[in-house]
Amino acid sequence: MLLDINAYTGHWPFRQLRGNTLEGMIERMDRFGVDKAVVANINGIFYKDTHTANKELFLEVQSNKAFADRFISFATMNPILPWWESSLQVCHEEWGMKGIRLYPIYHEYDIVDERCVALVKAARDRGMPVSIPLRMIDLRQRSWLDAGSELDLNHIASLVREVPDAKYIVLDTRQALGRATTEESANILQEADILFDTVRGSGVPITGYSGVSLHYLLKTFGPEKMAFGTGTPFLDYCSPFIRIAVLDEADEKANQLIWAGNAGRMLGNLGDASGKYMRGCSFCLR
Numbered sequence: 001m002l003l004d005i006n007a008y009t010g011h012w013p014f015r016q017l018r019g020n021t022l023e024g025m026i027e028r029m030d031r032f033g034v035d036k037a038v039v040a041n042i043n044g045i046f047y048k049d050t051h052t053a054n055k056e057l058f059l060e061v062q063s064n065k066a067f068a069d070r071f072i073s074f075a076t077m078n079p080i081l082p083w084w085e086s087s088l089q090v091c092h093e094e095w096g097m098k099g100i101r102l103y104p105i106y107h108e109y110d111i112v113d114e115r116c117v118a119l120v121k122a123a124r125d126r127g128m129p130v131s132i133p134l135r136m137i138d139l140r141q142r143s144w145l146d147a148g149s150e151l152d153l154n155h156i157a158s159l160v161r162e163v164p165d166a167k168y169i170v171l172d173t174r175q176a177l178g179r180a181t182t183e184e185s186a187n188i189l190q191e192a193d194i195l196f197d198t199v200r201g202s203g204v205p206i207t208g209y210s211g212v213s214l215h216y217l218l219k220t221f222g223p224e225k226m227a228f229g230t231g232t233p234f235l236d237y238c239s240p241f242i243r244i245a246v247l248d249e250a251d252e253k254a255n256q257l258i259w260a261g262n263a264g265r266m267l268g269n270l271g272d273a274s275g276k277y278m279r280g281c282s283f284c285l286r
Contacts, residue, residue, distance in 0.1 A: 009041055045103050073096070073098065121166070
């Protein structure tokens with residue numbers, strides 16, 4: 001199995017996206033041999049009520065049986081909203097969503113705000129992983145209306161310190177560039193049940209900038225804490241395959257964990273990687 005832990009449906013108000021529906025995404029997945037994808041609704045970042053976006057996602061998934069078989073829905077949650085508890089309950093119990101995504105920058109709250117901590121604990125109690133993008137886009141490309149800030153791994157460690165027994169998925173980990181974690185933060189993250197995606201980190205070491213590369217993640221946290229992600233529809237679909245393919249330190253066992261094994265374990269034993277991913281790599285490297 002090949003499992004993408006970082007995908008979206010919906011619209012970005014500051015830039016045109018292509019293939020930003022489940023129908024468009026499934027065509028791309030079939031072309032590259034991706035079996036399943038964890039998906040959230042971009043619209044939840046900008047709607048006043050994130051629950052509306054979660055309902056949109058649920059209805060889109062239900063519109064086609066193939067979607068229900070291929071997509072794993074994550075609810076967009078905002079702990080500032082006073083009804084987040086009932087929203088989480090509906091998303092999990094009625095709509096079958098398997099995890100949550102948080103956007104502290106866009107929803108304007110501190111990552112260790114007591115309301116955020118309470119939400120993470122509630123997700124933990126339901127067995128739902130907590131997914132947090134360090135950024136959505138390259139800030140050099142942002143609109144003047146867009147949020148001009150970002151998270152780093154130290155922020156993630158501060159949340160893990162508050163709720164050490166939750167399950168975490170950190171997306172867009174290239175944002176560690178120029179923000180190397182402290183020794184305390186690194187130790188916290190090494191002990192956590194956490195996955196880092198492979199979306200933006202270069203597979204090639206860059207002298208003086210080891211924090212940007214997947215080699216850094218692999219060496220610091222091990223292959224058991226890495227998982228394949230594409231960032232679709234924001235990024236091209238080829239690059240994530242190439243980044244993993246050039247990881248010299250990763251043997252076949254490590255590759256199996258990165259392609260699907262780690263994410264499958266965290267999300268509920270969805271299966272092991274079967275080598276099907278090579279179809280995607282072969283396409284990219286032609």
